[in-house]
Amino acid sequence: MTEAEIRAVAEPILQRWLGPCGLTALEIQPGEDFEGDPIIELTARYPAIRPTGLAADRLLAKASIEAVHELREMLISLGETRFPMLIHKTHQ
Secondary structure, eight states: OOHHHHHHHHHHHHHHHHGGGTOOEEEEEEEEOTTSOEEEEEEEEEOSSOOOSHHHHHHHHHHHHHHHHHHHHHHHHTTOOSEEEEEEEEOO
8 A cells, every 4th residue: 555545544543542642643654673574654743741640651552552453454454464563752
């Protein structure tokens, strides 16, 4: 799939799951995992100042797992075999 096709699928899913955690931007690019296999790198950007603490961390962890799971299933159904690797970063 092209980056535009992946973005069209990924943005609504990640916004639904990660929006409540403060998601402000999403970057998508091809990459490789630690074994050299092709992946889709999804960099989720958040404000430099965001909620912290155990509750916020748990919310982000659960949302991340659910988002990647849903996205992976959708990509597979569309014939995409690369794994979506989600990376979280704050704006600097």
